[in-house]
Amino acid sequence: MYSTIPLYYSNSYDKKLRAFVLALSTYAGKPAVILDRTLFYPEGGGQVGDIGMLNDEAVIDTQKDDQGTIFHVLAAEPTFAVGDTVTLQLDWSHRYDYMQQHTAQHLLSGTMHRLFGIGTVSVHFGHADMSIEIDAQELSDTNIVQLEDTVNAIIRQAIPVTSKIVGQEEAQALGLRRSIKVNGDVRIIAIKECDTIACGGIHVSNTSELHYIQYLRSERIRGHLRTFWVAGSRAIATIRKNQTIVDTVGTLLSTPAENIIENVSTLQQQLGEAQYLGRLHAVQVAKLLLEKELQQAKKVQNIPLVVVDASSWSEPYIKNLPEALLELSPLALCVVSEREDEKLNWLICLKGIEHxxxxxxxxxxxxxxxxxxxxxxxxxxxxxxxxxxxxxxxFIKQVKAIFLEWING
Ligand SMILES: [Zn+2]
Structure with a gap:
């Protein structure tokens, strides 16, 4: 077991550090390095592990085992050795993004609890968004707007996010909104008058660093509601992306943004009508094509025997053959048509025929x-x-032979 001094709490805004290689190891089958000290946060409490560089080697993950050993997981075998001094360089945009999402989650969970008495069941931090599963089945549109407005107002006030270590007894006495999951000393994260909770993650230093939070969507899970959010740079990027979508759709429809919904609903209606008329037309053409074949067909016992290679017919006509056949009788019909995928469609219709x-x-x-x-x-x-x-x-030859054999008989 190796002991690494974690500096990610005390120096959470440092991006570079010199450290001493204690051991070369592996983690989940990948090369890993253990250092005497680190800035890299190991995955935990829902927050992902840090990434960055160790000299010229890419650190693709940071993990911690049950004994507390911190592993800097590398993409390839390291070129340095035990005893070397190496330079750690944090991928700051990755880390800061997660600091923003993580702190925003505290603020959202705390504010939901304070405003509506709704608790947080679980949280997840993804590459695109952050989700909070709540102990409620619904969150009304009014509540979502109130929550967004309240949290964004707290963000503008630049309220400090502070941390302190307290004993278990003192932590229990705080009456936190969520039960404490660790034994012994507890790390308490507080956003004054907004939220206080036990947490081992990394946070921004004041709420203004969250810039803005935005609600994305919800889904039902295990009888609860899971709400999805973005904060910080992700929120700004989301707003820009959505604006581009609105602008592009508006240009395609040659309509101002406020008319897009009405315009699309009119188009949907027109499309439905056009599809209906198109289908009627296809059935009529399919019927005409069949009638032409029937006129030319050989008749046995007064029954036309029709075997058609319809590969040159348009797809809508082939698709609507069953409908076109409704009014035609009697007949023994086989239609084959080649498809684009090297396969064949086949259809057999035996109407007004015995056996x-x-x-x-x-x-x-x-x-x-x-x-x-x-x-x-x-x-x-x-x-x-x-x-x-x-x-x-x-196939065509064989079907013709079967028709003749049975219908003659
Ligand atoms: Zn936290």
């Missing part, structure tokens, strides 16, 4: 295997896909 089930069974056994066909249906219509379009011609 139609048995005829389809014959096709299933003797013809569909040729094209590796799958699919199904019920009388009078079956359809599906064939995985092998190279046997299209044999």
């Amino acid at each position: 139609e089930g048995a005829i389809f069974q014959a096709i299933r056994k003797q013809a569909l295997p040729l094209i590796k066909g799958k699919g199904g249906g019920k009388p009078p219509l079956w359809q599906g896909i064939g995985a092998d379009k190279t046997s299209k011609v044999q």
Whole structure:
């Protein structure tokens, strides 16, 4: 077991440090370095581990084991040795971003508790946003706006975020909004008159460093509500991104932002009507195409036998064949069409014909295997896909033979 002096609490704004290599080790199968002191915060309490550089080697994570040993996890085997003095350089934008999200979470949880009596069940800090699961099933729009406004007002007041170590008994007597999870001495983080809680994470020094917090969305989880937020640079980036989206959509629609919703809803309605008319049209054309085939078809026992390669037909016509077939009878029909993905569509329709089930069974056994066909249906219509379009011609020939054999009989 090695003991590393943690300087990330006392010097949480330092970005560079000289340290002494105590040991070279591994962490979860990756090379790791143990130092006599560090600025790098090891993952814990929901806050991610720091990243940065150790001399010229990339530190991709910082972790702590159960004995308290801190591992600087490297991307590759280190070039330095035990006893060397090395330079630690923190990836400050990464660390500061998490300091902002983390402190914002304290402020949001504390303010929700103070304003609405809502407690925090769990928190998660992601790369894009931060989430707070609350012990409530709902948070009204009015409450969300009130919460945003209250927290942003606290941010503008630049209230100091302070930390102190107290004994367990004293910590318990503070009546914190969340139970204390550590034994022995407790680190208390306080934002005066806003929130006091036990926490081992890294925080900004005053609330003005959070710049701004913004609510993103909510989802239900385990009977609770999980609320998603951004703070600091992420909040500014989110506002800019959303403004760009609004501007782009407005330009596409040639409409000012305030008319976008009305405009899109009109477009949706028009699209629905156009799709309906398009489908009616496709059914009519499919019916005309089928009628043309029927006129040219060979008739046996007064039943037209139609086997069509419809690969040149447009997709909407093929898709609407079942609808087009509703008014056509009697007929024995097989339509195949090649798809863009090297496969085939197939459709069999046996209308006004005796033994139609048995005829389809014959096709299933003797013809569909040729094209590796799958699919199904019920009388009078079956359809599906064939995985092998190279046997299209044999398939057509086989279906013709089956039609003739059964309908002659
Ligand atoms: Zn904290």
